[in-house]
Amino acid sequence: MSSRAALLRDTLEIALCDDRFPALFYDKLFAARPSLRPMFTRNSPGAQQKMFAQKLAAIVDSVDQPELLRAEARAIAKSHASYGxxxxxxxxxxxxxxxALREAVGPGEWTAEAEAAWTEAYTAVAEAVLAEPPA
Amino acid sequence: MLVWSLDEPHRLGECFPVEEAVCLGRGGPLSDDPAPRGGFFRSRPGQAAPCPPVGNARVSRLHLVLAPEGDALRVRSLGRAPLKINGTLTKDGLAREGDVVEIHNAAVFYVSLRPRVLPAAPGVGDAFGFGEPDAFGLVGESEAAWALRQAYAFAASTDRHVLVLGESGVGKELAARSIHGMSDRHERPFIARNAATMPDTLIDAELFGNAKNYPNAGMPERAGLVGEADGSTLFLDEIGDLPEKSQVHLLRVLDSDGEYQRLGEARSRRSAFRLVAATNRAAQSLKHDFLARFVHRIEIPGLPQRREDIPLVVARILSTIAAKNPRIGERFFERRAGALAEARITPELVSRLIRHPFTHHVRELERVLWLAIGCAQADYIGVTPEVEGELRDSAESATEVAEIGKEALERALADNDRSPTKAAKALGLKNRYVLIRLLKKHGLSAGTDSDKDDR
Incomplete structure (x- = not known):
């Protein structure tokens, strides 16, 4: 496992030890972009948060394995198309x-290196999802 | 066996065999795993279907290392979410059969000794979802549940009378309905009656029917239960309450090709019925020649004999409650794609229910769940003080608690400003309610706590 993958995994596991982390993410998202809230009503907030945490963990686990990551991106693209x-x-x-990660992980563990690794990984995954043909 | 999972509630009942040292963690193996990765299986008679690795986000990539040690299981935690064995935090501990191992707020496992593949069960259908109720409503994937299904299937395949034994609330009528449903008689109506409710003077008329105008003018002709059940199944519950005289009256119809007479009628009739009788008394309480007519005797185990099924039964009861009470569903259940999904139930409640020594079984479990719903202060079902009052631990841990004497209790209270919460912690008890029960037993009382939220 690369050091970047290990850093992503470690910081995510710290964040997930805080039960509030998935809710924190949605709170921040809806606070900044209230127009997104109606797009997330098919699932209860608890179910939505569990799905988010599971998907995030699955992506981080496959970050060093291009084939698995591609499969995750394909699944996300399909699901997101149905959400609009x-x-x-x-x-x-x-x-x-x-x-949300910055707040849940806390200043002691959330370093500039961690923020750079997450930003880079998220950008790569988002690009991979957007590159998928529309479902 | 997985008995609670935050992210993967659909996986309850899956087994994680530990025959040698194995690792448990999220996703596939890591290059630095200290032992091979263990796998999850859905174990049923004659098969063990492998399942995907853990996808639960709160379980670390490498979380537990488990290894057999004598008659126990050594459990070592390498993950971030804390490990608890029977509710006590630990990094490295031993778990035995009947114990509960929890990865805090992520997953709960019940430790049981069972074969990886359950013995084949010929004639038993398994065309129902894993962990779901079977076609007749029996819920369970334990060895005991499958042994029951096999016993029902065997009894159903024959035409002989069946005696169902078991304590109140174990599901004796469900057993009778299963036997009827699996038999060639299943298209005919199932006739059920509680023998304890029949007035002594009318038992024969209830069972065998009567001729028209007998015993009084104007009495309509009645087929009686034996006649109604011709070609089908007659279920008589509480058969132990049937007077000996009435047991004698049934002897002939039970072994002479169903020959009987309606009251007030000279001619004999025949009924090709099968009797499934049930009692919560010992079989020997029945008249010996009456008892001898029951070729099959099926003993239904109580919940303490199939503890690993309790979470599946809980899920079933809660989903039935939610289906009939939409407000409860809305408040306590997650919703996925618009439909009700899993109930929000705390891992602590599941762990406590698994260890509770049930005496009225499913009926008692249902009552505790209703109590938990009724007393819930938030949008989840957990252990409230009212529920705590109903729950006890199974014999093993109860023994440890019982060893705490009056002197130790008084000392713990004195050393902790008479705070029940602090004293309970000092004594290594799970919570203050266990302490309060012990204090009552010894005629002692504690002070009041300022912190009431340590549930």
Whole structure:
């Protein structure tokens, strides 16, 4: 496993030890972009947060394995199409994700290196999702 | 066996065999795993279907290392979410059969000794979802649940009378319905009656029917239960409450090709019925020649004999409650793609229910769940003080608690400003309610706590 993958994994596991982390992400996302809230009503907030945490963990686990990552990107693209998510929204989600991670991981463990690794990884995954043909 | 999972509630009942040292963690193996990765299986008679690795986000990539050690299981935690064995935090501990191992707020496992592949069960259908109720409503993937299904299937394949034994609340009528449903008689109506509710003077008329105008003018002709059940199944519950005289009256119809007479009628009739009788008393309490008519005797195990099924039964009861009470569903259940999904139930409640020594079984479990729903202060079902009052631990841990004497209790209270919470912690008890029970037992009382939220 690369050192970047290990850093992503470690910081995510720290964040997930805080039960509030998935809710924190959605709070930040909806606070910054209230127009997104109606897109997330098919699932209860608890179910949505579990799905988010699981998907995030699955992506981080496959970050060093291009084939697995591609499969994850394909699945996300298909799911997001059904939600009506548009390309510009990926930037908003990325900002909320980094902000929630920063708060949940805490200043002791959240380093500039961690923020750079997450920003780079998120950008790569978002590009891979956007590169998938529309479902 | 997985008995609670935050992210993967659909995987309850899956087994994680530990025959040698194995690692448990999220996703596939890592290059630095200290032992081979263990796998999850859905174990049923004659098969063990492998399942995907853990996808639960709160479980670390490498979380537990488990290894057999004598008659126990050594459990070592390398993950971030804390490990608890029977509710006590530890990094490295031993778990035995009947114990509960929890990765805090991520997953709960019940430790049981069972074969990886359950013995083949010829004639038993398994065309129902894993962990779901079977076609007749029995829920369970334990060895005991599958042994029951096999016993029902065997009894159903024959035409002989069946005696179902078991404590109140174990599901004796469900057993009778299963036997009827699996038998060639399943297209005919299932006739059920509680023998304890029949007035002594009318038992024969209820069972065998009567001729028209007998015993009084104007009495309509009645087929009786034996006649109604011709070609089908007659279920008599609480058969142990049937007076001996009535047991004698049934002897002939049970072994002479169903020959019987309606009251007030000279001619004999025949009924090709099969009797499934049930009692919560010992079989020997029945008259010996009556008992001898039951070729098949099926003993239904109580929940303490199939503890690993309790979470599946809980899920079933809660989903039935939610289906009939939309407000409860809305408040306590997650919703996925618009449909009700899993209930929000705390891992602590599941762990406590698994260790509770049930005496009224499914009926008692249902009552505790209703109590937990009724007393819930938030949008999840957990252990409230009211629920705590209903729950006890199974014998093993109860023994440890019982060893705490009056002197130790008084000392712990004195050393901790008479705070029950602090004293309970000092004594290594799970919570203050266990302490309060012990204090009552010894005629002691504690002070009041300022912190009431340590549930």
């Amino acid at each position: 998510i548009r390309p510009e929204m990926y930037g908003w989600v990325g900002e909320a994700l980094i902000a």
